[in-house]
Amino acid sequence: MISPTLLEILACPVPECRSPLDAADSLLICRGCGLRYAITDGWPTLIPEEAVNAAGRAANPTEPEPQTP
Numbered sequence: 001m002i003s004p005t006l007l008e009i010l011a012c013p014v015p016e017c018r019s020p021l022d023a024a025d026s027l028l029i030c031r032g033c034g035l036r037y038a039i040t041d042g043w044p045t046l047i048p049e050e051a052v053n054a055a056g057r058a059a060n061p062t063e064p065e066p067q068t069p
């Protein structure tokens with residue numbers, strides 16, 4: 001579990017968001033944009049590209065663009 005003191009100084013890493021985070025199980029959930037950040041070995045992975053949104057999908061899916069010849 002993440003310490004409340006650490007949680008207080010953390011904020012969403014998304015530049016347009018910067019909202020406080022809520023701890024839940026092994027996740028941090030942004031109060032603003034709803035992205036979920038995994039906590040690994042007690043340290044949150046505050047990387048927007050690795051976060052997932054409330055629907056459980058990747059925030060920035062890396063699906064290839066449709067190729068139109």
Ligand SMILES: [Zn+2]
Pocket residue numbers: 012013014017018019030031032033034035
């Ligand atoms: Zn956010």
